[in-house]
Amino acid sequence: MSNSGFLASMFARQMGDIGDKLTNAYAAQHADVAIQVEVENARKKANDLASRVSQEMTAMQTATTKVTELQARLSRAKQAGKQAKAAVDAAGDDAAQREVAQGMLQTCFKAMTEIGGTDAPYDGSVAGTLFEAKEAVKKQGENLAFWQGEHHKAVDEATHMEERVLHAAEVLARAKQEQQNAEEQRRQVEADANLLKKGGAHVGLDAMEAAAKDAQQKATAARLQTDAVRGASGSPTNADAVFDKLLAKPAPDAHAAAMDAFSNL
Amino acid sequence: MFITQLIQGVIAQKQAEQAPKPARTITATPLRLAQGSRLNIQPMGLLLANGQGSIFRNVTLDNHQVVAVGTFGLFNTVRYYHVYLSGLEGGYLALAVNNANKLIESRLYRLYTEVNPTSIEEWKFWLVEGQRNVSDDDGYIGKLYANSLDEDGPVEYTRDWGGNAPRMDPLTPIEVLVDINGGQTRLHHRLMQYSRPLSGDNKIAEHLRVSAMAENSTDPSGVTFWVGIDVDPGEIQVFPATDAPAFP
Numbered sequence: 001m002s003n004s005g006f007l008a009s010m011f012a013r014q015m016g017d018i019g020d021k022l023t024n025a026y027a028a029q030h031a032d033v034a035i036q037v038e039v040e041n042a043r044k045k046a047n048d049l050a051s052r053v054s055q056e057m058t059a060m061q062t063a064t065t066k067v068t069e070l071q072a073r074l075s076r077a078k079q080a081g082k083q084a085k086a087a088v089d090a091a092g093d094d095a096a097q098r099e100v101a102q103g104m105l106q107t108c109f110k111a112m113t114e115i116g117g118t119d120a121p122y123d124g125s126v127a128g129t130l131f132e133a134k135e136a137v138k139k140q141g142e143n144l145a146f147w148q149g150e151h152h153k154a155v156d157e158a159t160h161m162e163e164r165v166l167h168a169a170e171v172l173a174r175a176k177q178e179q180q181n182a183e184e185q186r187r188q189v190e191a192d193a194n195l196l197k198k199g200g201a202h203v204g205l206d207a208m209e210a211a212a213k214d215a216q217q218k219a220t221a222a223r224l225q226t227d228a229v230r231g232a233s234g235s236p237t238n239a240d241a242v243f244d245k246l247l248a249k250p251a252p253d254a255h256a257a258a259m260d261a262f263s264n265l
Numbered sequence: 266m267f268i269t270q271l272i273q274g275v276i277a278q279k280q281a282e283q284a285p286k287p288a289r290t291i292t293a294t295p296l297r298l299a300q301g302s303r304l305n306i307q308p309m310g311l312l313l314a315n316g317q318g319s320i321f322r323n324v325t326l327d328n329h330q331v332v333a334v335g336t337f338g339l340f341n342t343v344r345y346y347h348v349y350l351s352g353l354e355g356g357y358l359a360l361a362v363n364n365a366n367k368l369i370e371s372r373l374y375r376l377y378t379e380v381n382p383t384s385i386e387e388w389k390f391w392l393v394e395g396q397r398n399v400s401d402d403d404g405y406i407g408k409l410y411a412n413s414l415d416e417d418g419p420v421e422y423t424r425d426w427g428g429n430a431p432r433m434d435p436l437t438p439i440e441v442l443v444d445i446n447g448g449q450t451r452l453h454h455r456l457m458q459y460s461r462p463l464s465g466d467n468k469i470a471e472h473l474r475v476s477a478m479a480e481n482s483t484d485p486s487g488v489t490f491w492v493g494i495d496v497d498p499g500e501i502q503v504f505p506a507t508d509a510p511a512f513p
Contacts, residue, residue: 073309073499080309083316104308111307111500 035165042158049151056144063137070130074115078122081108290447292334293510295360295368296498298348300445301506302331306358306373306496314494317463319471320417321494324375325352331506335442335452343369347440356491358501366513371501372472374493378414381487391488392455392477394434406435406475406488411459413473413492422459422473433457435477453479470495 084105091098115130116122124130291299298304306326314321329350335357338344348358355376363369382388389396393404405411409431413420427433435455442450456476463469472493477485 069499073497076309076313076497076500079316080312083312084308086316087312104312107307108309108312111309 035168039158039161039165042154042161046151046154046158049147049154053144053147053151056140056147060137060140060144063133063140067130067133067137070115070124070133074112074122074124074130077108077111077115081105081112084108289508290443290449291506291508291510292336292346292443293512294331294334294346294348295362295512296501296503297505297509297512298331298334298346298358298360298501298503299506299509300331300334300443302509303504303506304329304331304350305502307500307502309500310373310494310496313469314463314471317469319463319494320413320420321373321375321471321492324356324373328352331445333442333444335440337438337440337454339436339438345438345440347442349442355489358496359493368498371496371498372493373496374472374474374491377473377490377492379487379489392435392485394455404432406455406457406477407433411457411473411475420461422461422471425458425460425472451481453483453485455485 084101084107087101088098088105091101112122113128115128116124117127117131119127122128124134289300291301293299294302305328308326311321311324311326329352331348332351333349335347335349336345342364344362346360346362348360350356350358353373353375356374359370359372359374360368361370380391382391385396389399389403391405393399396403407424407427409424409429411422411424413422424433426436435457438454438456440452440454442452444450454476455478456474459473459475460470461473463471472495474491474493475488477488479485
């Protein structure tokens with residue numbers, strides 16, 4: 001699977017700012033479920049990428065082993081070729097022996113050029129299966145680095161998401177608490193308002209008003225009595241003088257004078 | 266009437282040709298070297314060994330066909346495949362795989378010599394198991410050292426297994442051999458393997474195998490020596506038989 005194909009399958013969901021997503025209305029309404037799903041997805045993504053890294057490391061080991069094996073085979077081919085050349089030289093005029101030795105020499109040469117390249121020093125630095133194997137190791141190294149980077153990012157993201165989840169949980173908990181507090185305050189205010197509606201707060205004023213009315217009625221009764229007395233005589237009497245004095249702010253000893261005055265009638 | 270019989274004959278022949286042929290017995294072998302496969306062996310191993318004084322020589326390397334494959338296990342961890350070649354009489358390509366089916370050994374053995382003991386005393390020289398009155402000179406198969414024939418000089422090989430013990434009992438695998446026609450033979454071995462380094466860095470070595478063998482019997486009929494060299498699997502050019510299965 002190509003790198004882009006793997007990414008496409010992995011990132012089919014829209015990736016956004018996970019932290020903001022947690023604190024939006026969706027998370028606020030379905031907080032518990034949303035958080036759990038998001039964290040699980042993040043962990044799964046990190047685990048999947050860890051598996052991919054492991055595969056790439058195995059591929060890297062295979063590629064490296066192949067280079068080592070080809071280097072060993074190239075070395076054998078070169079050494080054996082020297083032996084074959086010596087055998088050709090040693091064959092002399094023995095045609096059969098020479099033919100066998102030459103056949104071996106050709107085989108060694110073919111192996112050497114196949115692995116090490118067709119030009120001296122036949123060391124696999126520019127051509128040959130050894131060169132191709134070395135290039136494959138480089139490419140595999142790039143693949144491994146890419147997937148290790150993706151894995152690190154996924155691990156960071158999962159870690160930060162968990163931190164954001166914890167933070168969001170704290171924020172939500174505080175908000176809930178504040179809401180509860182506000183609710184309690186509202187209930188308290190309502191309770192207080194109900195008390196006021198039942199009249200409990202006007203008791204003192206009513207009493208004062210009743211006392212004032214009573215005093216006014218007594219004063220009116222006294223005037224009527226005075227008028228009645230005044231009407232019978234046609235002129236102000238001592239009683240009028242006495243009653244006026246009574247309606248006025250009586251002096252402390254006025255009561256005694258009044259008693260005396262009436263007792264003298 | 267004649268026409269009818271002729272047509273019936275043609276139909277019968279066609280049916281016979283189209284009838285499924287019985288599958289031949291074939292051994293899944295590393296490198297797809299099953300019975301019937303063809304191969305060439307590149308000479309690098311031979312040249313390098315000969316350049317270091319090996320006694321492994323006079324061997325045809327090209328245009329072989331696999332005429333039989335024998336298999337057996339050793340130590341519960343290694344499975345051996347002996348690939349017998351048409352142009353290498355008595356010799357074989359010995360491939361060994363571990364429990365993970367990874368090829369861990371690739372050697373070409375040629376027949377070196379055969380001995381046919383004819384008496385109990387002669388047999389004592391080679392094998393001491395179950396024998397009485399054995400001496401220190403007896404029980405060649407399993408001793409710490411083995412030697413080449415005199416004509417090849419005093420070349421000494423050291424036993425591959427059993428550490429430095431003066432002697433160990435020979436290994437007794439049963440090699441199940443299936444030939445190209447599907448025929449089966451059981452080779453009972455009393456086997457030991459030896460080696461000697463040819464180069465100073467031990468990268469080039471020569472090997473010696475000794476076995477008292479019996480075909481479809483437990484009583485050995487003779488003692489066989491093979492001398493072998495290591496062959497890089499990459500230097501074996503295989504032309505698999507059409508029905509040669511891939512090796513798992």
